[in-house]
Amino acid sequence: MSLETMVSMLLEGSLTSLTIFALTLIGALPLGLVVAFGRMAKNPLIRGITWFYISIMRGTPLMLQLFVVYFGPYYLLGIQSSPDWRFTAVITAFIINYAAYFAEIYRGGIESIDRGQYEAAEVLEYSSLQTFFLIILPQVIKRILPSLTNEVITLIKDTSLAFVISVSEMFTVAKAIVAAQKTMVAFGIAALFYYIFNAIVSFIMGRIERIFDFYKED
Amino acid sequence: MLPDAPCVLEIKDAYKGFGTVEVLKGVSLSVHEGEVVALIGSSGGGKSTLLRCASLLERLDSGEIYFADRAIAKSAEVSDFTPEAGAANPRSSSIYLPKKELRSARAFFGLVFQNFNLFPHYTALRNITEPLMAVEKMDNKAAEARGVELLTKMGLAEKADAYPFQLSGGQQQRVAIARALAPSPKILYFDEPTSALDPEITAEILKIIRDLAAENMTMLIVTHEINFARNVADRVAFMDQGLILETGFAKELIDNPTNERTRAFLSKLGDND
Ligand SMILES: Nc1ncnc2c1ncn2[C@@H]1O[C@H](COP(=O)(O)OP(=O)(O)O)[C@@H](O)[C@H]1O
Ligand SMILES: [Mg+2]
Numbered sequence: 001m002s003l004e005t006m007v008s009m010l011l012e013g014s015l016t017s018l019t020i021f022a023l024t025l026i027g028a029l030p031l032g033l034v035v036a037f038g039r040m041a042k043n044p045l046i047r048g049i050t051w052f053y054i055s056i057m058r059g060t061p062l063m064l065q066l067f068v069v070y071f072g073p074y075y076l077l078g079i080q081s082s083p084d085w086r087f088t089a090v091i092t093a094f095i096i097n098y099a100a101y102f103a104e105i106y107r108g109g110i111e112s113i114d115r116g117q118y119e120a121a122e123v124l125e126y127s128s129l130q131t132f133f134l135i136i137l138p139q140v141i142k143r144i145l146p147s148l149t150n151e152v153i154t155l156i157k158d159t160s161l162a163f164v165i166s167v168s169e170m171f172t173v174a175k176a177i178v179a180a181q182k183t184m185v186a187f188g189i190a191a192l193f194y195y196i197f198n199a200i201v202s203f204i205m206g207r208i209e210r211i212f213d214f215y216k217e218d
Numbered sequence: 219m220l221p222d223a224p225c226v227l228e229i230k231d232a233y234k235g236f237g238t239v240e241v242l243k244g245v246s247l248s249v250h251e252g253e254v255v256a257l258i259g260s261s262g263g264g265k266s267t268l269l270r271c272a273s274l275l276e277r278l279d280s281g282e283i284y285f286a287d288r289a290i291a292k293s294a295e296v297s298d299f300t301p302e303a304g305a306a307n308p309r310s311s312s313i314y315l316p317k318k319e320l321r322s323a324r325a326f327f328g329l330v331f332q333n334f335n336l337f338p339h340y341t342a343l344r345n346i347t348e349p350l351m352a353v354e355k356m357d358n359k360a361a362e363a364r365g366v367e368l369l370t371k372m373g374l375a376e377k378a379d380a381y382p383f384q385l386s387g388g389q390q391q392r393v394a395i396a397r398a399l400a401p402s403p404k405i406l407y408f409d410e411p412t413s414a415l416d417p418e419i420t421a422e423i424l425k426i427i428r429d430l431a432a433e434n435m436t437m438l439i440v441t442h443e444i445n446f447a448r449n450v451a452d453r454v455a456f457m458d459q460g461l462i463l464e465t466g467f468a469k470e471l472i473d474n475p476t477n478e479r480t481r482a483f484l485s486k487l488g489d490n491d
Contacts, residue, residue, distance in 0.1 A: 123329045
């Protein structure tokens, strides 16, 4: 196999990795906020359920969660899965896993905001929604960006876990090439791709952090 | 103050507890139009709690609140009288306006906090204009005109685009006063507006409050600045351990307190100065 073919196969795989990455963020970032609210809910039942969900997601391997989501419908419910299910299962597992991590980051950020901010908004007649989205959330985002960056970078590397249920993302492709060609070159190229992807994401997150540098907390 | 000016704020027989701690134990206070009332007393006496109840940040357990003629909270008799119920006043409880009306009732007053509570992600100007636009639905231009007008009044016109972290404590407090004034409240509350400031900056804030008093702004001010209270307030109320023990014309009360504890409080302050 020529190097060129190898690279183009890996590139194709990297598109799948990128899709997993993007869809996970699109799903987990907002879902995490909802989960964070559940975790902080007044209702003890909602709070308890959310706590349990988060502790399972963070306390068991993502790989295992991938298997459960993928095989669950068949073994638990007897539903014959469609061919599309493989990919959907990966996205589902990633979103519910990452939402749990994001939720804890959001919660930490939200709880760190001074009560005076809520009170100032309240006496100025802000509604709860306005208070949250106009006053609290922008400050929370600034505070949690470094932690979010860490998670997002972990996510890039985690996308390779999709190989366990044979979704042909970049690592799966690399593994197949290595097995067939008896050379490690594909792994090297894949590593380089991950590394570059990481650098790009770090750069973008850095820029976002810089945008939020327009003010400082005193 | 006019002798028979109508009440702007009236609090009747207010009780408030946190858990088992009774903080307000039957407080009544009224502030008339154009009047400046200073609330003094040693710390822990319940002054902030009273102001927070008047600001609707806390709810009374029992007692009434009127904003001008409008009842915000009314007392209702509790039918099954249970002395051990734990409420500060088990005989009655406060019934507040529905949530929506309560929210709009907040336009009636402005509150200036001890530690400013400016929004750090907004410039000085936007701290003033954003609430006008988000809440009062004022258009951009009108809000900005109002913001600039108030910043100019506070001597901060050139700081319009500065963020709170770029301002001194005194400047931040002036922005906070402008923000509280922006929606044209009928009464302005201050909770120790100079306590977080350096002594040399205190005068700058007190001067602004004095200017507002000269414009007949109705104000209720919690303060430890006794000289300021004596010179600027029309009336002073002395609060201790959840009760207002004495109210009177500012100079009379401060120069000749009749209550034992007021006297002790004032003489202790005198010793420290
Ligand atoms: N949210 C609260 N929870 C419990 N206790 C409180 C709370 N707020 C105030 N208190 C208590 O109420 C008492 C009066 O406090 P405060 O109104 O702040 O007095 P002041 O402003 O006169 O110093 C204090 O003993 C304080 O500990
Ligand atoms: Mg206080």
